[in-house]
Amino acid sequence: MLKNSEFVSKLRNSGLRPTKQRLKICEVLFNRDKTFHFTINDLAKNISENFNEKISLATIYNTIHAFKDKGYLKEITISSDKSYFDTNITKHHHFYDEDTNLLIDCNDNEIGKVNIKNNITGKKISSVEVLVRVASDTQNQN
Amino acid sequence: MLKNSEFVSKLRNSGLRPTKQRLKICEVLFNRDKTFHFTINDLAKNISENFNEKISLATIYNTIHAFKDKGYLKEITISSDKSYFDTNITKHHHFYDEDTNLLIDCNDNEIGKVNIKNNITGKKISSVEVLVRVASDTQNQN
DNA sequence: ATTTAGTTTAGAATTATTATAAATTAACAA
């Protein structure tokens, strides 16, 4: 639940000019109570259907990637034909409902800490992510 | 290290005709000591460069998807612009080296069992996969 | 006000993947 002026400084502080388009995208993504997951297409549709502004698809891609690079979004890869973004930038894991194609955040109390006993020599761990795929009982198993 | 005749029965047993193309792909994928990870492009290149047979890209896609559906391959999604396949069909986790773009299998002794305390109501867990991204110490963290 | 560099945009290009539909081939029965 941030105000417009807060987005302006947030953008300025990260070296991004607070343009009309970026502020609108900030509002859509960050001016709400709960974090959520979306695809570029979801976002483009949301903006064109629910607001008067027209933001070109190229700008949406540019902005989302800029926000990701600045750490304001995380990218979640579930399938190779679609990329999800997450406004929850804390470390967390996901359930993926194969029936509805929805991503659901795991709380820390739902999945215990992942115990990595041996890392690759000379490398540093940059992230650890668990994906739990779920489906109705009557579905095929993986 | 399977023989050609074994691939013939394996294919027949799963309702797939043992065509010349499928047998060649079996040989390339399964006639070796260790499991490995590959992309469709890797495989197409491998076949066209190291063998005389020309298999059309459409057939490679068809075959890999058929093998995946029959459970002879697993698909691993790391990034949205490329899909990896895995000849190791046992339950296991992965390291992904962001410097080299290589996938590395985790042994059971490297990552402890993931403890899922609460599943989504009414759903069945179809898979649990951990992806540990690693990079050189001098790289950016996630 | 002028300049400059950053940003937006429409549209083209790229790339992975899937669809189409005709030619080929494996399986099967006569």
Next chain:
DNA sequence: TTGTTAATTTATAATAATTCTAAACTAAAT
């Protein structure tokens, strides 16, 4: 064998997500 049938392969077109390009626009600095 031989003919029939359905599965498979293939070249090619289509699709769809994403990136690129280059011109127009705009925020920031002078």
